[in-house]
Amino acid sequence: MAKLMKYEFRKTMFSKFILLMVTAMAEIILLFGIFMEWENGLAAGSIGLFFCAMFGIMYMGVESLITFHRDLSTKQSYMLFLTPKSSFQILGAKVVENALSIFLTGLFFALLAAIDLSVSLIRIGGLDELLELIKSIAREFSLNPDIPWQDLLLSFLALLASWLMMIAMGYLAIVLAATVFSGKRLSGVISLIIYLLLNWGVSYLLSCLPDMNTMLQNSLMRIGAAFVVVAIFYLFTGWIMERKLSV
């Protein structure tokens, strides 16, 4: 499966390179802001990095769906389905590569933030002053400046889990369009409706989960449930591909 993942990574390398370039530009502006004590640069760099992190992670998921659709609807599908690999392995490589890409991108931006924070500490001189500066920037953009770090980490994990859940549903909708509804009129629209219905159904099921004692337990349970949903969708999608998919 590692070899399949290698080629999945290769397919999305260009957009990752673009993200890296834009991030580098935002980082340069931020560093200028820190070293030249240029407040507008500091604000622009911080906001730029924040949006790179958010949209970069979101786009990786969307691109994964676009690539999967292309892999099923063009002759390049032969590159995957002529290999001695099962549909489960092919789909699994896509899911794992996408999850890893999203996780590593998140980690990259977290590390970058930590480095920027350290550089700021050394340059500006004190943690209190730095935090006050970040808070004042956050207040200017109507953001809550007092988010606890533990909640931030849990939010990231929850975001990753729910995003993967959406991707897994997207995979299923694409496979349904290419198999059960293949050749039928409005197959794309039908798949979109199925995707929205699945989304609504899963959200409803997750909202029915019981409340736990602490917020931490609640969050962990919901993250775990999201990963179970991802696994179920993966197995179901692979099963349909194995029996019905013609490329």
Added chain:
Amino acid sequence: MLECRGITKKYGRKTAVDDVSFRMMPGRVYAMLGPNGGGKTTLMKMAVGLTKPSRGEFLYKEEPISGQSRKEIAYMSTEPYFYSWMTVESVGKYYEDFFEDFSMERYQALLQRMQLTPDLKTKTLSSGMMAKLKIAVTMAREAKVYLLDEPLNGIDLLAREAIIKTISEAIRNDVILVVSSHLVDELEKITDEALYIKEGHLAAMWGKDDLYRQQGKTLVDLYREIYGNGGEQPWQN
């Protein structure tokens, strides 16, 4: 042994392949003949598992076709299918990554024979060069079954000779070689048996020698007989 057992494939209301059955044995070269649109490509794609039949099944070594079968079955599609970012060299590396029976040494030798250089980008190849690349990468595998779909399409006379030579080199006692084409005269010299596919049906299957011995006909004669008048029934008063 590769066995096709009662295979039917429907696309909506259109039946591409209708209740076809046959067996292919190692050590034989099969020509799958018939005009374009007759169902040859669909049959080959089902044999390698790219297309799922509506009814019936393909078996390889008594087992239904699966990812495992593709370890021993090499398929060359008639359409180009490489990723647009690939070069001739990276196509070889891709095959080396996935197929244990792929020989990079043989691939490089075949590229030389086909006059292709490793640095060429696949998206810039002409149809003739693409056909040569597909043959080179497929025949660089030491597979047990080769399914070659229209390998002579878009190829000039001299290149045809190189391709037929390459295909002939794969003929061994433990290998099933299937070549689909509508250029029956080009294939006759390397073929042992021919399958005549007409409008999704297996119209006839003959061993070349048996056909000549029993009916005094060549594969080309039978082709003319089956597909004469463009495959339509002759006018009768």
